[in-house]
Amino acid sequence: MELVHGKPCSSGSATPPSDQEDMDLRRGPWTMEEDFMLINYISNHGEGRWNSLARQAGLKRTGKSCRLRWLNYLRPDVRRGNITPEEQLLILELHSRWGNRWSKIAQQLPGRTDNEIKNYWRTRVQKHAKQLQCDVNSKQFKDVVKYIWMPRLLERIHATGSSHNNIYQYSSINGGGGGGVLNQGNINLSLINGKEVEDKGSVVMEEEEEEEEKEMVSSSSSCLWSESLLSPSSSGCGNDQSVLMDFHEVERWWDGAGHMISDNLWNVGHEF
């Protein structure tokens, strides 16, 4: 499909193209030939300076379009395929902390792009929120994610015995931080992604991020899972009582909402 639009393409280019260039600018899906041209150029000259890159590579695309194509599709380290349960879990957790900071979340999932994660969130997670007839940002939905979906994902990850890939590792921990959801045992998912991993469940963050974290979470602890997932109480780890009370609240609501949920909706991990 040739999509050569006559209208101005404002994206990215602060230097207005001439009328002739403007007419020639392509939009829409990339062809194999264009992909090849872009890969070839970048392998020889490197990336960056996207507008001039687009011109010099002979591509009738905006620099912005080239950048997007490279980052989201052509880069050699782009991971493709289904989002694994480990990745789902990480996305849910990180989104609960950072909100729609897709690029920041993507940084924690090697090979995944912000676009992919954003699409995943919109198509899968928001769909389920819709089925539950609640807003994706509502406390109800967040609680369901926290106390039902994430534990189930953890269960499934634990049950399969090993990670689908070597990006994440998880381990069972005894005691320490976190009261454990439903007393089903404490599973700690630790980030690898080039960062250090600790046995006790804390993600060791880079200094800069740690500072930011201190601002975001009133607690000075960086114990990610024990604080924000396993224990709903921000006052500390291991408050079993508050875990159970919170869970039962969710459970009651859940029972009430059961009629609107299809049987297979909660086949978490297979199709979230």
Next chain:
DNA sequence: AAATGCGTCAACCGCGATCAC
């Protein structure tokens, strides 16, 4: 077989941040 609905995801857009001169 055709029409319609729906989910997915690549690509686009606007805008604020950052960089370079």
Next chain:
DNA sequence: CGTGATCGCGGTTGACGCATT
């Protein structure tokens, strides 16, 4: 310091394929 160029992010759109009617 001001200004234009470029980058990067998040929101949105639309094409495509599959399922259902």
